[in-house]
Amino acid sequence: MSDEIFKKILDNKATQAEKFNFYQELEQDHAMRELFYSYKNLHTVSGLDVSRYSVEQKASFERFWSRVNPINALRLYKIWYRYAAVFIIALSLGYLMNHLVPVSKDKPVLFQHIEYTSEKGSVSTIHLEDGSAIWLSSASKLSLDKQPSGEMTARLNGEAYFDLIPDTSRKLSVDLGNFKVRDIGTRFNIRAYGAEPNVFTTLVEGKVVLFDNENKSLLSMEPGEYMKFDKKTNQIAVSQQDPSIATAWKDGKFVFIDKSLAEICRELENWYNVEIIIGNKSLANNKYTSVIKRTTTVNMVLKMLALTDKINYKVTDRKEARDIVYVY
Amino acid sequence: MNPVKLHELMLSLQKGEKPAFEAIYNDFFGVIYHLSLQYLHDEKVSEEIVQDSFMKLWEIRETLNDTFNIRNFLYTITKNNCLNYLRNQKIALKHQEKIKYLEMQFNYEALEKLGNYMEFEELREKVSRAIDALPADLRETFKLSRFEELHYKEIADMQSISIKTVEARMTKALRILRFELKDYVTLICLISNLLS
Known part of the structure; x- marks a missing residue:
């Protein structure tokens, strides 16, 4: 395993394919796994005091505060607007319920x-x-x-x-x-x-x-x-x-039954975040039937399709936009 | 912090006063946010976890006293929150997104091994002591490279030195760190990889 990949993984800059290979290797190799754990933790610890983050700390605190203390924030009104305050609090509670009810992915969702x-x-x-x-x-x-x-x-x-x-x-x-x-x-x-x-x-x-x-x-x-x-x-x-x-997509599979190449390509575009151009329009209506795991690379899927029919394809990597696959 | 100030802070926290909570929030936000982000790779979720940790502190505010270790508490809660999150997410992802699943699996195991608060602090101190003990010029170059992720060329320009000097400083810095942290040799392998 190259050092380059290790660095990319730790900096969270690896591509999906690199991650896939890396983690598969970890699955196989016990010693590599142990090494990863210590690298990962040391990387975390050594970056503690210098890491920069994009979250606005002040805003984060205010959000926290309004979550733990929604009513206190409104006490200012009490003295001058005793009656109005009741109304405001009632309204604000509604507002808070709408907008500030904590939503954590772990917890059941209560929402408006x-x-x-x-x-x-x-x-x-x-x-x-x-x-x-x-x-x-x-x-x-x-x-x-x-x-x-x-x-x-x-x-x-x-x-x-x-x-x-x-x-x-x-x-x-x-x-x-x-x-x-x-x-x-x-x-x-x-x-x-x-x-x-x-x-x-x-x-x-x-x-x-x-x-x-x-x-x-x-x-x-x-x-x-x-x-x-x-x-x-x-x-x-x-x-x-x-x-x-x-519902096959939910279980991590593509199931194409008598689907046209155009429909299949749309599905692949959505999943792999690539742009697929069918150069030879006469191919677009060709029908295919196949079951493919979604963890398969887009190259493999195209290879499989090319096996069953006279299809050629070319992948062009682009840095600034999604990659283009040209099918002809 | 001196005992009188600490006592005042704890009293303010007990009463749920905003400035006290804000001070604590500002003091610890960086560390626990960084910790979450490293293992979860998700800024939104990490911020959510930080907020949850402070909510826990809020919930127990009335039981706080001068001997209470807030750092320890926040570290432990955050670590557990992250472990829970990874555990729940990875179950949901198991059959859908293999890569994300594996990433969470291995990050989960790494985080478990980060140890309790004492071990975490000990490791943290060792690393920062070793880096701080470097001679000033080496330390500056080393930090620019490791933490600011700059290339040798950029560092050379910033410090008005030649690329050769940057390289020489890095080699020297690494030799020292390797010696200082010999218990953590893997770190050195790692750092030298980062720089090569």
């Missing part, structure tokens, strides 16, 4: 409005207070709004898997612009990338009902059903499909 983002190449999980969980796929955004009535609305640009504990008191619907999906204690997957022409909903377990924007029920789905909504024509089509295909 929260936005989550999952970067390209990563999957995040969101834990709700009742034990339900939401998986957010690569390059996806999800916002959750909770009305005082307890009703929750999720808005999604991207792909998410909902694993919701059955609870008749919870009302959660996913607003997809053209229609809403309302959960009734269930597991389902929604794929709704803004840039894509279709929205897909797959029901794994339980029951969901689709409503239009006037709250008229459109249809209810059964487990194993797969719904495709065409944004242009507003057409809904329901078919049967093994739900594990739509």
Whole structure:
């Protein structure tokens, strides 16, 4: 193992591929692991007094203070505005509840409005207070709004898997612009990338009902059903499909069944943060079927595709922007 | 800190007074934020962890007395918070993001080995004593290289010396550190790697 890599790892400047190789080697090599532990700790300790950080310390303290002491901050008003103060405190509490309720990734989330983002190449999980969980796929955004009535609305640009504990008191619907999906204690997957022409909903377990924007029920789905909504024509089509295909991303796999090269490339772009250009347009509609682990490198995926068909590809590294893959 | 001042500070903390908490926050923020960031690699989460640690101090403020070791308390809470975070996150990531999972796994194990507060302080002191004991010119060059991540050329320009002199100083500094920290030979391997 080169010293260069060690330095990059400790400075957290290694690329994903370098990290992958490095950590795999650590997994194998006990002595290397021990060395890593002492390097890591010494690196930490020796940087203690000199490290610079971007967090604004004063602002951080004020945030801490308003968390532990929300009412004290308002006592100033008491003398002059005794009556008004009651009102202000009530309002402020509402405000604090909205904006300052601590959100830690370890703890169940209590929220009014929260936005989550999952970067390209990563999957995040969101834990709700009742034990339900939401998986957010690569390059996806999800916002959750909770009305005082307890009703929750999720808005999604991207792909998410909902694993919701059955609870008749919870009302959660996913607003997809053209229609809403309302959960009734269930597991389902929604794929709704803004840039894509279709929205897909797959029901794994339980029951969901689709409503239009006037709250008229459109249809209810059964487990194993797969719904495709065409944004242009507003057409809904329901078919049967093994739900594990739509949710494979959650388990770290790409599953392509009879998918066009164009669709596959879009998926690869989202996951690997590369730009893929299909030079030869006649290739774009070629269909492929494959199951690939998401930890595979983009080069390997392209190699696999090239094995089954007459595809060539070239990768151009770019420092200032994401790498370009040219397929021809 | 002299006993009278310490006593006053503890009383103020007990009463939950803002200036006292702000002083403590400013004193310890750097160390525990750095600690979290090194193992979690996430600025937002690290700041959150720092806040949680101070919340714990807030919760127990009424039990504080003059013999209470705030450094020890914050170090231990922060370390545990980080370990908990890594443990929870890595379970969630196990099947989804192998690289991040492994990174958290190994950082978790490294952090576990960082030891308790006494061991941490001891190591910290040894390292900083060894660096401080270097002759002034060597120390300056060494710090620029190790902590400011400057290249030899930049250091040479900054200190108005030749690159050859920078190299000579680094070699000399390393020879001294190697001797001073011979129990921590790995550190020296590391530092020489960083400089080569």
